[in-house]
Amino acid sequence: MIEIRHANDRGKANFGWLDSRHTFSFGSYYDEKHMGHSALRVINDDTVVPAAGFGTHGHRDMEIITFVTEGVIEHKDSMGNIQRLPVGEFQLMSAGRGVTHSEYNGSKTDSLKFLQIWIEPNETGGEPGYQQKSFGQAQGLTPVITPTGIDGTLKIRQQASVSQLYLASNTEERVTIAAQRKAYVHVVTGVLQLDGQTLVAGDGAKISQVKQLSLVNQGDDAVVALVFDLP
Structure with missing residues (x-):
């Protein structure tokens, strides 16, 4: 089964400094039909105005992935990390028994x-952890997050993986989904044909009881998407 989640149907929150779109229920947005998909709980599409951001706040027992699509994040956390996260880099913060952090727009002029x-x-408590890496833009699927950290991927505390999909114009990728597994596809940029259905930037698809997916870019512009393999 493939259930499309259109970008325009997502939850909305606007605080002036932050404009956010919620794929799943989050904060004041609640929809019992959209509480997540398997272990995937949140996909927030955030835009932060110049020189603003999230003040210091805490998390625990959550794997938090950040992927920058425009601008630079200034990150600081209670583990002692002070980092800049530019476009195209992935950050994975394992909150473990507890961590605090702040995230700010590193520019005074750009969003x-x-x-x-x-x-x-799939495990609670434990030491919090921080990982950050760029994986480039190779054609096809590039694993970026895995349960074991194999081949230089970021290691997550769950039997889940995340891959970056990059499709140049008029190219196709096929994804095999193992038995009893689920998947989720989130389009970052471009227009993606997923088993014949059209997805644009911000769209997503819950996938279950499907053995193989066809991902096609028939447009002139490149497609970037995230593909989740879930328990």
Whole structure:
């Protein structure tokens, strides 16, 4: 089964400094039909005005993924990390027994746009952790987050993985989904044909009881998407 989640149907929150779109229920937005998909709990599409951001706040027992699509994040956390996260880099923060952090737009003139993604861990407590890496833009699927950290991927505390999909114009990728597994596809940029259905930027698709997906870019512009393999 493939259930499309259109960008325009997502939850909305606007605080002046932050304009956010929620794929799943989050904060004051609640929809019992959209509480997540398997261990995937949050995909927030955030835009932050110049010189603004999230003050210091806490998390625990959550795997928090950040992917910047425009601008630079200034990150600081209670583990002692002070980092800049530019376009195209992935950050994975394992909250463990507890961590505090802040995220700010590093520019005084340009907007910041990023995805914040939460995946529920399969173990609670433990030391918090921080990982950050760019994986480039190779054609096809590039694994970026895995349960084992194989081949230089970021290691997540869940039997889940995330891959970056990059499709040049008029190219196709096929994805095999193992038995009893679920998947989710989120389009970042471009127009993607997913098993013949058209998805644009911000659209997503819950996928279950499907063995193989056809992902096609028939347009002139490149497609960037995130593909989640979930328990």
